[in-house]
Amino acid sequence: MNTHILHLTFFHWTLVVTGWKILGMAGALCFTLRWLVQAVYRMRTGSRAVPTVFWYITLFGAGSTLCYFVWGKNDSVGIIQNLFPTVLAFYNIWQDRLARLAAPVGAAPPA
Numbered sequence: 557m558n559t560h561i562l563h564l565t566f567f568h569w570t571l572v573v574t575g576w577k578i579l580g581m582a583g584a585l586c587f588t589l590r591w592l593v594q595a596v597y598r599m600r601t602g603s604r605a606v607p608t609v610f611w612y613i614t615l616f617g618a619g620s621t622l623c624y625f626v627w628g629k630n631d632s633v634g635i636i637q638n639l640f641p642t643v644l645a646f647y648n649i650w651q652d653r654l655a656r657l658a659a660p661v662g663a664a665p666p667a
Contacts, residue, residue: 557628576628583620586613587641608652615645 557575564571590613597607618641625634 574628576624579620580624580628583617583622583624585617587617587621590614590617606648608649611645611648611652614641615649618642618645 557579560572560574561578562571562573590610593613594606594610597610598604618638622635622638622642625631625638
């Protein structure tokens with residue numbers, strides 16, 4: 557994962573891309589795009605509820621960037637910054653699953 561996949565130099569600026577950076581960038585992109593999912597969901601349904609897919613995207617995005625900061629960069633600020641959203645996403649997915657299991661048969665599932 558630390559192998560240089562791309563190495564570009566432009567004047568005094570250098571861009572080095574590794575597998576860890578790709579993982580971190582993918583996580584950051586997912587973590588950002590979850591807001592687009594929320595906006596589209598709100599426009600289509602008119603509901604202020606947070607859709608379950610929002611929490612799955614949060615889990616993947618925060619989890620990916622957390623892995624990047626733990627093993628790829630070893631940055632304590634990034635670890636702390638992404639640890640809470642990862643735990644929160646797990647919690648909300650768990651609560652959604654419990655609500656779905658507790659819902660009566662034939663009832664509309666929660667958002």
